Amino acid sequence: MGTSTSFRSPHVPRWQAFATALRSDVSLARLRSELFNAGVEWESALADDSVASFAIEMMLSFETFPVRLRETNRPETAILDVVADAHRASSETGAASPALPLAERALIGALMRAVSGDLGLAQMSAKEAASRFERQRGEPAELLGSFVGELLSQYARHVTAREMGAMSASRTSKGEEVRGLSISESKRVARSLAAEAESVGRRIGDIPPSVDAVRGRWAALIGEAFALGRELPESSA
Numbered sequence: 636m637g638t639s640t641s642f643r644s645p646h647v648p649r650w651q652a653f654a655t656a657l658r659s660d661v662s663l664a665r666l667r668s669e670l671f672n673a674g675v676e677w678e679s680a681l682a683d684d685s686v687a688s689f690a691i692e693m694m695l696s697f698e699t700f701p702v703r704l705r706e707t708n709r710p711e712t713a714i715l716d717v718v719a720d721a722h723r724a725s726s727e728t729g730a731a732s733p734a735l736p737l738a739e740r741a742l743i744g745a746l747m748r749a750v751s752g753d754l755g756l757a758q759m760s761a762k763e764a765a766s767r768f769e770r771q772r773g774e775p776a777e778l779l780g781s782f783v784g785e786l787l788s789q790y791a792r793h794v795t796a797r798e799m800g801a802m803s804a805s806r807t808s809k810g811e812e813v814r815g816l817s818i819s820e821s822k823r824v825a826r827s828l829a830a831e832a833e834s835v836g837r838r839i840g841d842i843p844p845s846v847d848a849v850r851g852r853w854a855a856l857i858g859e860a861f862a863l864g865r866e867l868p869e870s871s872a
Contacts, residue, residue: 649673654798657824664868667831670791671864677790678861683732685725686786687853689742692721693782694846696746697775702815710756713764714746737793741786749781762862765792776842779849784836791832794827835864 653673654663656666667717680686696717703713725735732738750764759767770780799821839859843852848868 649675650798653794657795657798663743663827663831666828667835668865668867670794670828670832671835671861672792674790674861677734677794678857680732680734681737681786681790682848682854682857683730683734684728684853685730685732685733686738687850688725688728688783689721689735689738690779690782690853691846691849692717692724693742693745694775694779694849697772697778700746701765701769704761704768706748707761710759710761710764712749713761714743717746718742734790737786737789741782741789744789745778745782745785748785749778774844775846776844779842780837780839781861783839783842783856784833787836787864788829788833791824791829799825832864836860838863 649669650673653666653669656669661669663733676696699715700713703716704710707713717737721739750756750768751759752767752771756764839856841852842856842858843849
């Protein structure tokens with residue numbers, strides 16, 4: 636799959652605050668707030684029409700994905716077909732957001748989760764996957780909510796890895812001794828922050844119930860998600 640075009644971390648207070656939070660002993664809620672405060676550029680990229688095409692494809696999969704699964708030999712093939720359709724629809728918008736690789740990974744992840752749950756795709760046939768998807772898919776709006784959650788999780792993973800990598804490179808090149816995270820701690824923080832970001836995506840309200848309404852509401856949904864992500868519990872303020 637594609638690799639994500641990276642917004643370099645600007646030397647501005649909001650990104651510096653996130654980097655500082657990563658190497659400090661702050662609560663997960665505070666870290667999540669700094670993550671969403673910092674990502675003004677990413678908010679705009681994720682709200683782009685080209686990314687909305689992937690969200691629409693996720694909703695369309697409510698009807699189309701079981702058919703695809705029953706027409707192929709492997710679940711992975713059906714997933715890649717859905718992704719290919721999303722890319723085609725995205726290209727027709729005339730836009731090309733830097734967040735498209737995140738949208739691709741989010742669509743794959745959300746479909747895999749809807750099919751397999753705790754099982755790996757390798758353990759089931761395409762027909763079994765179709766039956767599981769039909770049992771577990773919920774409503775189309777729920778599929779969209781799962782995609783938004785996975786999209787924000789991918790955003791969190793990407794920028795966290797970028798910032799941690801930049802901090803490590805800086806310490807190495809300058810020979811600085813500053814508080815850093817071990818590899819295991821870094822992975823734990825990245826997983827926890829990704830899960831926190833996913834929960835933000837699943838908490839957004841007023842998810843459009845139909846495909847036709849998604850594109851018109853997409854930017855507002857992303858804006859609502861980032862606003863929720865920036866919030867802190869009153870006790871943590």
